[in-house]
Amino acid sequence: MVRLKFETLRWTRGRLRLIDQRKLPQQFVYLDCDDHKKVAYAIKNLVVRGAPAIGVAAGYGMALAAREYRDLKRESFFKKMKTASETLASTRPTAVNLFWALNRQDKLMEGNLDKTPSEIFKLLLKEALQIHEEDRQMCQAIGEHGSKLVPQKATILTHCNAGALATGGIGTALGVIYTAVSKGKKIKVFADETRPVLQGARLTAWELRKQGIDTTLICDNMAGSLLAAGEIALVIVGADRIAKNLDFANKIGTYPLAVLAKEHKAPFYVAAPSSTFDKSIPNGSKIVIEQREESEVLQSGKGKINIRGLKVYNPAFDVTPASLVSAVITEKGIIRGKRK
Ligand code: MRU
Secondary structure, eight states: OOOOSOOSEEEETTEEEEEOTTTTTTOOOEEEEOSHHHHHHHHHTTSSOSHHHHHHHHHHHHHHHHHHHTTSOHHHHHHHHHHHHHHHHTSOSSOHHHHHHHHHHHHHHHTTTTSOHHHHHHHHHHHHHHHHHHHHHHHHHHHHHHHTTSOSEEEEEEOSOOBGGGSSSSBSHHHHHHHHHHTTOEEEEEEEOOTTTTIIIIIIHHHHHHTTOEEEEEOGGGHHHHHHTTOOSEEEEOOSEEETTSOEEEETTHHHHHHHHHHTTOOEEEEOOGGGEETTOSSGGGOOOOBOOHHHHHEETTEEOOOTTOOOOOBSEEEEOGGGOSEEEETTEEEEOSOO
């Protein structure tokens, strides 16, 4: 059994309480959301991030919207709820879990058009709590299945943060690591810092150490030499969207890692719940990649790079083809990848 030392999202006293991940690891503070616009702000600005956690937050966002509008007449209520769903959907384009959770809430409303706004608020809150609980259970199951792929003594490389901070439970990629450790396996983890937002250095390093895991931080450009030296037993990452053919989007820098893992014959695993699968797209070319602000890349070292006329390219995600994936670990079991 894995015991977490912190809670990323929590419905408490009629609010959604989020760990403000922009501030970690320097400060551990919460942001409380008591309306849907604040939830949208939190998703857009990376207070809460990671595909499953974004989905869980959006589910609560819809419940908050229903509470805000529950005194309206039915027709105006449904109009406002449609706008609220669009506001939440417009926050980030890549993680499909966001749209999956909103779709669940939208469908629930569509099936209950005869109910009063107050009754709909109660239904949406119940559903949000259910989405959260399901995510917890999916992480648990991913951990169980994935831990079977981890050798007794292993040094594991991970990228970005696919841990408890990115989900409603113990995490996906890191959930596999926590579960393997809880079963007595001796694990060391190398965490890529994950430029430009440093989810690896700020979040993965923080949560792994908090959970007592042997962790070494590296800059992204150090992964190749570790793999070449045979120091890495396996690479494991999360996903933001998995297409029908198993191509998947994840944090920028995942694709080169998968190429390196193949070159150096280290297994490359993806851990994700079914809410991350997008069966409507045949392959990764259809995944919308979020482009983020220049300032994220320009913020470097001690100051800000300020060079006249300099352009910046800042995609938040890349797509890794299924041909580079050894296996996808889901709550239902392990899907063999297409890597030869
Ligand atoms: O931009 P972020 O921090 O939301 O990106 C997160 C990732 O890319 C994660 O690896 C992914 O969402 C999987 S989280 C279990």
